[in-house]
Amino acid sequence: MKKQLFTIGFTQKTAEKFFEILIDNNIEVVLDIRLNNTSQLSVFSKYPDIEYFLKVICNMEYRHDIKFAPDENTLKKYKKKEIDWIGYVDEFNKTMSNRNIIDYLSENYSDIANKNYCLLCSEAKENMCHRKILSNILAKHFKGLTITHL
Helix, strand or coil: CCCEEEEEECCCCCHHHHHHHHHHCCCCEEEECCCCCCCCCCHHHCCCHHHHHHHHHHCCEEEECHHHCCCHHHHHHHHCCCCCHHHHHHHHHHHHHHCCHHHHHHHHCCCCCCCCEEEEECCCCCCCCHHHHHHHHHHHHCCCCEEEEC
């Protein structure tokens, strides 16, 4: 079986489009990697509503885990333009290393290479989002894992 990991951002998507994309790609678990999952950016993506919508509309599991989120200080510095994207990537990678993210994955997400997981964040495009950095870390750990950004 081909190992696949998906990522998605909810910004610039309607609820209909967002949930249809997840359904069309047979997602089984949506792993919310936002630091704050109660953001008002998009009401359908706000916890606890998103957990309910995923369960009832999509028959999908919802998990929120801030271990995969950037450090709050890093995020603030990036938003204030105190660090650029390269600095953000460097700090995020250090955070993941300090959190022993590979060991954490092995202990808490042993099924990630066998189920259709989708990393959820807010950014519309993955190119400047921590979900892309994290998915690259996972691809290095789980050999043969294919990443698809939705």
